[in-house]
Amino acid sequence: MNNWSDLEPELFVELLRSGQLDAEQIIDVREEAEWEYYHLEQSSLIPMNTIPDRLHELAADKTLYIVCAHGVRSAAVCHFLQQKGYDSLRNVAGGMAAIASLYDGFQYD
Numbered sequence: 374m375n376n377w378s379d380l381e382p383e384l385f386v387e388l389l390r391s392g393q394l395d396a397e398q399i400i401d402v403r404e405e406a407e408w409e410y411y412h413l414e415q416s417s418l419i420p421m422n423t424i425p426d427r428l429h430e431l432a433a434d435k436t437l438y439i440v441c442a443h444g445v446r447s448a449a450v451c452h453f454l455q456q457k458g459y460d461s462l463r464n465v466a467g468g469m470a471a472i473a474s475l476y477d478g479f480q481y482d
């Protein structure tokens with residue numbers, strides 16, 4: 374059974390705007406260069422390939438919103454974290470490309 378689900382970017386941006394999410398909850402799993410190109414202030418950069426070594430940095434008691442560029446890597450990370458026992462995970466569908474456009478009209482790619 375899946376312990377994670379996709380979250381539509383519109384709903385994610387609503388949560389973001391309402392100030393309900395903190396940087397500990399928004400995990401950006403892209404690479405550093407992608408992060409430098411565009412990122413959300415209130416997010417944490419933990420590139421996908423570093424996740425296995427950095428599990429201790431992930432809050433186990435909060436819902437985690439996993440983001441990447443388009444939602445592919447983040448889905449893989451959700452799958453991995455589920456196997457590690459995390460049970461409140463959201464894969465933000467469409468990734469930063471969708472979020473950037475909805476949140477501040479930025480054309481990501």
Ligand SMILES: O=S(=O)([O-])[S-]
Pocket residue numbers: 441442443444445446447468
């Ligand atoms: O970031 S991505 O894996 O969706 S291209």
